Amino acid sequence: MKIIRPILFFVALAMTGNIFAQNNLGKQAKEDLLQKTSFGGYVIGKASANDQDIYGSNKSHTNFDLRLARLYVDGKVLDFKYKFQMEMNGVSGTSKEKGPRIVDAWAEWVRYKFLNIRFGQFKRAFTFENPMNPWDIGFGSYSQLIDKLAGMNDRVGEHSSNGRDIGLQLQGDFLPIGKDNHNFVHYQVGVYNGQGINHSDENRSKDIIGGVYVYPVKNLAIGAFGWTGEYSKNGINVDRNRMAVGLKYEADWTVRAEFAVSEGHKVDDYESDGTLKNGTSDKADAWYIAVGAPLSKKCKVYAKWDVYRDNKEWNTQKSLYCLSANYYFCKNLKLQANYNYTCDKTTAGDSHYNTVDLQLYWRF
Structure with a gap:
């Protein structure tokens, strides 16, 4: 009996401690959910004009457009980050599928810097520019490389997917170097359905996409990316085998340059x-070079040479020469003026024509 009583005491103490820990864990989770969740959104309005000769067509040379309208919720609870984002503009049910729809819906375990695990619908791990927010790219649209070869409006015939897909991704940073102790290596690799956003898989294969890049100095990244998989539509399967290399420097000045090649036919x-x-042809390639320079704390100007070749031949080349000026009235309100000269051999x-547009960005 003398032995049993101490054992019962310690068992009871352990159970009490376990219940206390669970209660504390639940309390912490509730506090994290309340304190580390944010709601917001942003809108980009656009007015544009071009001088392309459209040979008797009734199509207008000017246009007012709601480029983007999005609402989101994101945050962190315990060791998990999460995001849910909807795009609200457009007309639902059109052939381009650009209506109210989910663009992001994911959760990510982020306990360790060297290994984060993300599951859901999110940006594909291909190129430097694709994961960037429209606020940060400096121009009125993404580069043609991103549009055609990273799943925005993919050349294979996939529905408009904003560079996203559904899948599972591993990513992380490691090997701190330098006086600032920045991580030298970043990696990300994911397994995706291959069908774009809000669509289930249509074939027996999965897309594998990944990238590895190094930071010789804090703000300079040099990277390589790969993509292999298949896309299916109307009973037709097409390959998507792609490679990209590039560099990115983001500070007061900006320098981005990327080159990508693609192998695989279109559904059409x-x-x-x-x-x-x-x-x-089952070949395509694209590249761009972009430079941004600050004129003041509130104003930054950019220039870009942007090329896409649909058949990897010069007679299928579309080149854009772009200038852009971004003026920040405040952190959440920006006015952007863009000029593009287009040379389209297709x-x-x-x-050969000119396009100008004015875009107003605001978020809340």
Whole structure:
């Protein structure tokens, strides 16, 4: 009996401590959920004009557009970060599927810097520019490389997916160096359905996308990316095998440059019976060079050379020469003026034309 009583005492003490710890854990989770959750959104309005000769068409040379309208909730609870974001502009049910829809819905375990695990719907781990927020790229739109080869409006025929897909991703940073102790290596690799946002898988394969980049100094990244997988639509499967290299320097000055190659046909390259049309190509490439310079604390100007070749040949080249000025009235309100000169060898009509637009960014 003398032995049993101390044992019962310690068992009771352990159970009490366990209950106390669970209560504290639950209390901490509730506090994190309340204190570290934020709600917000942003809107980008656009007015544009171009001088392209459209040969008797009734299409307007000027346009007012709501480029983006998004609402989001994000935060952190315990060792998990999460985000849910919806795009609200557009008309639901159109052929481009640009209506109210979910663009982000993910949770990520972030206990260790060298290993984060993300699951859900999020940006593909391909290129430097694709993961960037529209507020930060400096221009009125993403580069053609991102649009055609990173899943914005992908060349294969995938529905507009804002560079996102559904899957599981590992990423992390390690090997701190320098006086500032910044991490030298960043990696990210993911397994995705391959069908874009809000779509289930349509084939037996999964897309594997990843990137590794190094930071010789704090704000300079040099990286390489790879993508292998398949896309399926209307019973037709097409390959997506891509590689990209680039560098990114982001501070007061900005320098970004990327080059990508792609191998794989488009869905439209096939007849309805699955036979390949004559004269099609499974090759494409793209590159851009962008530089940004601060004029003042509130104003930054950018210039970019942006090229996409749909068949990896000069006669399928579309080149954009871009200038942009960004003026911040405050942190959450920005006015952007853009000028693009377009040289498009793929069109039989007016292949050289100018476009100007004015975009107002605000967030809350």
